[in-house]
Amino acid sequence: MQAVQRMRSSQALRGVARVGLLSRGVLYLLLSYLAAAVAGGWGREGVQANANGALSTVAASPFGLVALVGAAGGFAAFGLIRLAAAYGDDEVGGPRRWTTAGQAVFYLGMSGLTVSYLLGRSATGSSEQENSTVIALVSSPAGRAGLAVAGAVVVGVCLWQARLAVQGGFTDSLRTRDMRDDVLAAPRVAGGVGILARAAAVLPIGALMVVAAVEARPGAAKDLDELLMALARQPVGHVLVWAVAAGFLVFSLYSFLEVPYRRVHAGN
Numbered sequence: 574m575q576a577v578q579r580m581r582s583s584q585a586l587r588g589v590a591r592v593g594l595l596s597r598g599v600l601y602l603l604l605s606y607l608a609a610a611v612a613g614g615w616g617r618e619g620v621q622a623n624a625n626g627a628l629s630t631v632a633a634s635p636f637g638l639v640a641l642v643g644a645a646g647g648f649a650a651f652g653l654i655r656l657a658a659a660y661g662d663d664e665v666g667g668p669r670r671w672t673t674a675g676q677a678v679f680y681l682g683m684s685g686l687t688v689s690y691l692l693g694r695s696a697t698g699s700s701e702q703e704n705s706t707v708i709a710l711v712s713s714p715a716g717r718a719g720l721a722v723a724g725a726v727v728v729g730v731c732l733w734q735a736r737l738a739v740q741g742g743f744t745d746s747l748r749t750r751d752m753r754d755d756v757l758a759a760p761r762v763a764g765g766v767g768i769l770a771r772a773a774a775v776l777p778i779g780a781l782m783v784v785a786a787v788e789a790r791p792g793a794a795k796d797l798d799e800l801l802m803a804l805a806r807q808p809v810g811h812v813l814v815w816a817v818a819a820g821f822l823v824f825s826l827y828s829f830l831e832v833p834y835r836r837v838h839a840g841n
Contacts, residue, residue, distance in 0.1 A: 590654050590837045593647030593680060598828030600644075600683075601771075603627040604797075605821035611801045612814035621798040624683075624698030628690045638691070645687040652680030654837050675730055703796040707782075711791045720794075721786035727779025731772040738769035747834045760834065763827035770820020 607622035607630075620626045631637045631644075655677035659670045689697040696702045710716035737743045743764050749757060777800060785794035795803065801817065804810030 586650050586654060587837050589646055589650035591647070591832050591835070592643055593649075593651035594828055594832045594835060594837075596640075596644035596647045598825045598832070599631070599640075600624075600627050601821045601825035601828060603630050605818045605825060607798075608801055608814060608818035608821060611798075611805050612811055612818060614805075621700055622801050623700065623703075623796050623798040624686060625690075625696070625700075625702075626798065628687065628698060629695070632690070641687055641691055645684050645691065648680045648684035648687065651837065652677045652682075652684060655680060672730070672733060675726075700796050700798050703794075704791065707785060707794045708791045711785060711789050717786040717789060721783050724779045724782025724784075724786065727782065728776055731776035731779060734768050734772040735776075738765045738772065741765060743768060746836055747831070748836055749834075752834060760827060760830045763823050763830060767820060767824030767827040770817070771824045774817045774820060 604622065604627055607620065607626045610620075611622050620629060628641065631640050634640070655673055659674035659677060686698055707720065710720045741761065744761055747760055752760075774797070778795065778797065781794050781800075785791055801814050805814050
């Protein structure tokens with residue numbers, strides 16, 4: 574328990590964790606651009622609108638590898654602090670501690686994904702990798718069960734985040750007392766719109782994972798790039814893809830606003 578408290582109070586770890594928040598903002602800014610490229614039909618050949626596309630876009634920039642190393646460290650630090658908060662924060666109830674633990678798993682996974690790409694696994698986070706994973710899981714009863722549970726968790730988390738966005742519950746993680754009155758409205762609006770938009774974009778991915786598991790049909794599952802491509806082929810779908818791009822853009826803005834004001838050490 575003392576180790577957990579030291580982790581939560583470490584100024585150095587908090588500083589690196591804020592790099593993770595900054596990296597998240599960049600990630601969703603790139604996803605917004607890649608989604609817009611799908612909607613507008615002007616994307617680069619072979620660059621997907623998913624984590625792989627974002628990683629490859631950063632890697633192609635002049636200081637890309639340095640940025641990816643920083644992102645991997647930032648995601649890991651934020652994930653560790655979230656894990657410590659889920660274990661050691663007695664000020665919040667059980668459901669909130671479980672969602673905090675879920676955040677920890679997500680950010681540690683993002684760190685692992687970035688490290689994997691840095692180690693030369695260029696297919697990391699791609700549609701091809703996601704498809705091969707789903708095919709492997711669907712080939713066995715245990716794998717299908719695991720896929721169904723994972724999809725249900727994604728849906729549940731998205732619904733929970735949508736609820737927080739609508740009710741404004743996400744603001745208790747911000748140091749609102751440190752904000753000027755003319756700044757206070759920005760994270761509330763950007764957070765409400767951005768978090769709701771992100772949840773709406775990711776929820777169908779989780780639902781399709783459940784469908785693929787129940788029907789033992791790997792092709793039913795789709796990652797973000799495949800989902801956006803399928804939508805873009807429909808007249809109304811184009812509007813939805815543009816809406817996803819706009820939603821990711823707003824969420825990236827909220828992420829940037831969180832960098833100085835997020836209480837990264839607490840459980841909420």
